[in-house]
Amino acid sequence: GESVGLHLPTLSVQEGDNSIINCAYSNSASDYFIWYKQESGKGPQFIIDIRSNMDKRQGQRVTVLLNKTVKHLSLQIAATQPGDSAVYFCAENRNTGFQKLVFGTGTRLLVSP
Amino acid sequence: DTAVSQTPKYLVTQMGNDKSIKCEQNLGHDTMYWYKQDSKKFLKIMFSYNNKELIINETVPNRFSPKSPDKAHLNLHINSLELGDSAVYFCASGLGQGNSPLHFGNGTRLTVT
Numbered sequence: 001g002e003s004v005g006l007h008l009p010t011l012s013v014q015e016g017d018n019s020i021i022n023c024a025y026s027n028s029a030s031d032y033f034i035w036y037k038q039e040s041g042k043g044p045q046f047i048i049d050i051r052s053n054m055d056k057r058q059g060q061r062v063t064v065l066l067n068k069t070v071k072h073l074s075l076q077i078a079a080t081q082p083g084d085s086a087v088y089f090c091a092e093n094r095n096t097g098f099q100k101l102v103f104g105t106g107t108r109l110l111v112s113p
Numbered sequence: 114d115t116a117v118s119q120t121p122k123y124l125v126t127q128m129g130n131d132k133s134i135k136c137e138q139n140l141g142h143d144t145m146y147w148y149k150q151d152s153k154k155f156l157k158i159m160f161s162y163n164n165k166e167l168i169i170n171e172t173v174p175n176r177f178s179p180k181s182p183d184k185a186h187l188n189l190h191i192n193s194l195e196l197g198d199s200a201v202y203f204c205a206s207g208l209g210q211g212n213s214p215l216h217f218g219n220g221t222r223l224t225v226t
Contacts, residue, residue, distance in 0.1 A: 044217045
């Protein structure tokens with residue numbers, strides 16, 4: 001399934017499905033992007049990052065795609081598991097010298113067994 | 114050996130009171146941040162300190178006063194608490210420059226009654 005991160009929408013998938021979470025960023029000068037996972041009662045946890053000179057980066061079960069032309073970022077999670085249930089945020093670095101990470105609105109992912 | 118630790122985890126207080134939240138990181142980072150997460154899960158940067166010096170202040174009311182006694186600590190003091198201050202406050206640390214992720218604490222849930 002797919003979702004766009006506005007007003008904390010919810011993406012519901014079945015265990016084993018692939019999930020796609022989308023994010024639109026606002027600043028064309030942003031040069032670094034991060035996906036974070038936030039579980040209930042915890043802080044955001046780093047998942048994967050990508051620099052603006054790349055358009056794809058893969059990790060373990062996760063892939064981030066960056067389309068600078070339309071200022072769009074996506075997180076693909078393969079074989080989604082119940083433990084992947086959380087709120088996912090994209091963040092962009094508006095690099096004005098010192099790092100300043102600006103977060104998107106987040107998407108809640110619910111994985112049912 | 115928590116990397117970024119905040120205390121307290123929960124804070125309930127009445128309007129008009131003054132309260133502090135403490136944050137410590139053992140990652141050796143030079144830069145620390147405070148973020149505020151509202152009821153809709155939106156994460157907004159408040160402050161950033163680099164080597165004890167303020168480098169980012171995102172138009173936060175001056176009732177909020179961060180203090181950094183050394184680069185491993187960034188405390189947040191809030192005067193004259195208001196209902197709208199109720200939120201979850203996250204401390205984070207990072208390298209400050211270059212493209213690298215921030216590491217977050219598990220948050221302090223502040224409830225003002």
